[in-house]
Amino acid sequence: MTGNDGSVADLGEWGVIAALRARMPAGPLTSVGIGDDAAVVGAPSGNVVAAVDMLIEGRHFLRDWSSAYDIGVKAAARSLSDIAAMGAVNTALLVALAAPGTLPASWAAELADGLAAEATRAGAGIAGGDTARADYVTLAVTALGDLAGRLPVLRSGARPGDVVAVAGLLGHSAAGLALLMSGVLTPPAATGGAPASVPPTVSPVIPPASVPPADAAAAPPAQAPAPAPDDALAGLVAAHLRPAPIYEAGPEAALLGATAMIDISDGLIADLGHIATASGVQVNISTPGLPIAPALLKAAKALPSTSGTTALEWVLTGGEDHALVAAFPPSVTLPPRWHPIGEVREGTGVTVDNATHAGPGGWQHFR
């Protein structure tokens, strides 16, 4: 299933499953993996932690931008990071894949490699899935995890006085998306990452003007100057195409006594809003404590129509990096990868430097 070996329709459903199976290790806790009616996965501490997330062509990715490997990584990372955000260790993924019959079999193989690589990075395997034909590539990845005897870290446990800290990147994926949407950078997949025989992909179902950040989306792709290669900017595009959550920071936070935790898929403000609501508290973000990578400032300058606050906006409202954000009792000594960015107070909602932030604070489907 590599090279110029035809389409998934040529292989047929069972052929596709066999080919995927050969590339996706079952993982250490799976005693029955791909090939039976259901998988059997060990749950060493007695409770199964489970999450599912979809990844939809045109909504979450474009095949013109992302290689099949990128899409596999991203689909896996979205669900794996939800398990980490409960303080749990990932054990196995179930992968539901729908795709057009014209999809090259080698594309499906690359997808399996990306899924397998990211699952392995999180310590998990791939225990099963489902395969069907559809007009667009759609993935629904279920992740299973284990709490190793600990209590789950919920969204609802934050208490006034807690310190809010983040582990992982903020705003990189949003900046990478803005660079791609504006045409300032060409996606690697368009220059060799995807097979030449990839069928035409759909255009984004999201009108560009509604995709955050709005200032970047407004930039005209055609007129954008072709810049010299820039590793810092290319790194942002890579962060968008292949998020790399720090999975082990989830169980680490649980062991440290985190009172609440969430992974940032929609945006820092939006996702902290879920903690604030579930916990019945207010969260204040202090912008001087926010890690704003120099690459973000560079990207904001490289985009034709951005303002001086664009890099900060990406950090505050950009999703898809899947950093973990957690509340810790003030007595906890945080390891270096946990950066304090704010505090929990009495009240409601999320404030930024004690003020309400204008706008939705992140991504929301159907808006």
Ligand SMILES: Nc1ncnc2c1ncn2[C@@H]1O[C@H](COP(=O)(O)OP(=O)(O)OP(=O)(O)O)[C@@H](O)[C@H]1O
């Ligand atoms: N269609 C659905 N049916 C049942 N439960 C759902 C459905 N959609 C979401 N949920 C549940 O709602 C809660 C919040 O889900 P949500 O998808 O917003 O969280 P998330 O996966 O962390 O974020 P995101 O999907 O934005 O990455 C979860 O408990 C999830 O299982």
Ligand SMILES: Cc1ncc(C[n+]2csc(CCOP(=O)(O)O)c2C)c(N)n1
């Ligand atoms: C082609 C294209 N256009 C826009 C975006 C941006 N985007 C899509 S979904 C989402 C939030 C997370 O989704 P969910 O809430 O489903 O977890 C974001 C920031 C993208 N990734 N690709």
Ligand SMILES: [Mg+2]
């Ligand atoms: Mg979800």
